[in-house]
Ligand SMILES: Nc1ncnc2c1ncn2[C@@H]1O[C@H](COP(=O)(O)OP(=O)(O)OP(=O)(O)O)[C@@H](O)[C@H]1O
């Protein structure tokens with residue numbers, strides 16, 4: 001089974017990359033999803049999580065927006081146009097063969113590389129320790145707290161005992177951000193609601 | 196190993212440690228936490244592990260519990276838990292504690308932001324290849340793991356049970372594990388059993404005496420105030436236990452009584468009645484009662500004068516209601532004012548109720564008792580109805596002890612100068628010891644002397660008391676082994692620890708013992724202080740000291756008979 005391709009790389013750095021894709025399907029791409037992209041000539045993959053999805057406007061959209069009642073055909077036409085959606089990914093780890101490590105990859109992915117969704121086993125391997133949470137907390141332009149909750153939600157599904165996984169994650173967070181009790185408490189309450 | 200494993204620590208067999216349940220195996224050490232700070236002088240701080248059973252590590256932790264810190268250089272540090280503390284990394288959690296209806300949050304906080312700490316006092320240290328633990332001069336390094344003590348740990352410290360080491364109880368929550376008391380060291384110096392009323396002092400004392408006598412470590416002279424030691428004991432709920440004279444089959448103590456009527460009614464087998472002739476009482480025997488009789492210094496001084504003037508029968512003469520010329524002369528001569536004399540006479544009235552005081556006694560019971568003691572036979576002196584009469588108890592204890600001690604001194608001196616046999620060590624057991632050893636009188640009474648002269652004459656004390664603060668400091672500091680049940684008075688607790696360095700951390704332990712059958716033992720006869728659940732005083736113990744019940748007797752008889760039939764005898 002070949003992985004589900006969801007887009008192609010626009011630009012990248014060691015810490016993050018952005019890819020473009022066509023009009024999204026209802027379920028993909030979504031905030032907090034785990035994706036991978038080949039690096040180093042396809043000998044390895046960078047793995048990350050989607051932290052932002054941007055749709056640009058253009059002149060036509062601006063004109064249409066002015067109308068009070070845009071006919072439904074026009075809206076659909078507009079959405080059929082080849083206008084890329086920009087998806088930003090925070091790199092959390094990389095994979096050589098089946099070996100997955102957290103941390104930043106040795107090289108960034110090249111433009112036009114294909115982006116694919118991660119398999120359950122890859123997600124499980126990447127999130128079996130919680131070091132990836134540190135990278136999320138260090139990201140400067142990602143909505144850290146929200147992203148943490150969504151990423152843990154995805155990760156928990158890849159582990160056999162969801163509740164235990166979330167509890168252990170919660171303990172890690174409590175150590176990581178114990179000095180910011182209000183923020184910690186908010187995140188933990190969100191995790192609790194996922195049980 | 197991933198981080199997840201750090202949260203789920205595992206032992207070598209990859210079993211989670213301290214998580215889920217401890218079923219795995221009895222030997223598996225239960226980890227309690229890690230050393231995070233502290234000092235040699237003030238004790239060590241341990242951060243407690245979080246347990247999967249909510250709050251278990253903290254709530255199962257008990258002051259007085261025996262734990263082992265496994266040092267990083269393979270040294271083991273045997274320690275006692277002295278305090279348990281709830282702590283947090285962020286005080287904000289005290290303002291907004293998680294909702295109890297939300298176990299998820301509480302669980303997470305309990306393992307991280309909020310955690311338990313324990314203070315432990317390292318007492319002994321065992322080097323990697325050493326057999327014997329030694330007092331510790333260092334402490335376990337940072338992050339040394341701390342475990343519940345195992346049976347093996349306890350045995351390493353307290354040794355095997357044998358003829359010199361008697362099993363007296365088990366560490367808290369370690370039923371069946373034996374803490375053994377070194378009997379030779381126990382009788383080597385004076386000892387004390389302390390505790391509030393009803394905490395089990397008499398039971399502990401009886402156990403200790405059974406061991407000392409059965410193993411022939413010393414002859415004991417027991418002033419049995421409340422008939423606790425000699426014959427059958429009945430508690431307020433009607434349960435009965437056997438006394439020393441019943442269970443010690445081979446080295447049976449002799450039972451003397453001041454109240455033959457009661458002893459006979461109890462069906463006790465007595466060796467004799469204890470009586471004192473008036474003419475044998477000396478002023479020094481009475482002087483010890485001065486505070487109880489409210490004798491002023493002048494009156495006390497007058498006793499000696501009266502003895503000199505009136506001769507051997509001074510007490511009888513003073514008690515004689517008809518009066519006598521002799522007494523009139525004393526007043527006439529002006530050596531004594533009438534007020535002093537009649538005060539003394541009034542105060543002596545209480546001798547009339549002591550019907551063991553007699554004009555003439557047929558046997559010389561003091562010599563009889565001394566001979567038994569020097570031959571290795573212990574003596575229990577039962578007070579019967581006089582048990583509640585403290586002046587009677589003190590008079591007799593003082594009277595007999597002074598005379599026995601005097602003979603021991605002579606025997607010892609003789610043994611030293613003529614290289615003869617040393618007298619058997621003697622241990623004198625007194626209850627309400629603070630009455631004998633209070634600072635006012637300890638300096639010049641026989642009991643203070645015995646405590647202070649150590650075992651110079653092979654005589655030591657075993658004091659039983661519920662108010663150790665009333666005992667003279669200097670005497671207290673000579674008490675080598677202290678067995679202490681619950682005490683709740685601050686002064687008493689302080690007294691028990693006087694002269695014991697580094698004991699302050701044990702105060703909390705002492706104040707929190709159970710109200711019965713738990714005791715802290717520290718001092719000469721144990722390698723380190725330990726809190727025990729005292730051994731049940733029951734059939735098993737009776738047998739351990741040589742008691743033969745009917746079945747045993749039958750078996751013994753049959754084996755002797757078959758030896759006989761086979762011609763061995
Ligand atoms: N080792 C034991 N085995 C069995 N029962 C015990 C033991 N220790 C204590 N007890 C129980 O505790 C009760 C009180 O013990 P004990 O008479 O020794 O107390 P005490 O400290 O001597 O009290 P007091 O100060 O009134 O003399 C006993 O009657 C008995 O029921």
Ligand SMILES: [Mg+2]
Pocket residue numbers: 396397398421423
């Ligand atoms: Mg008692």
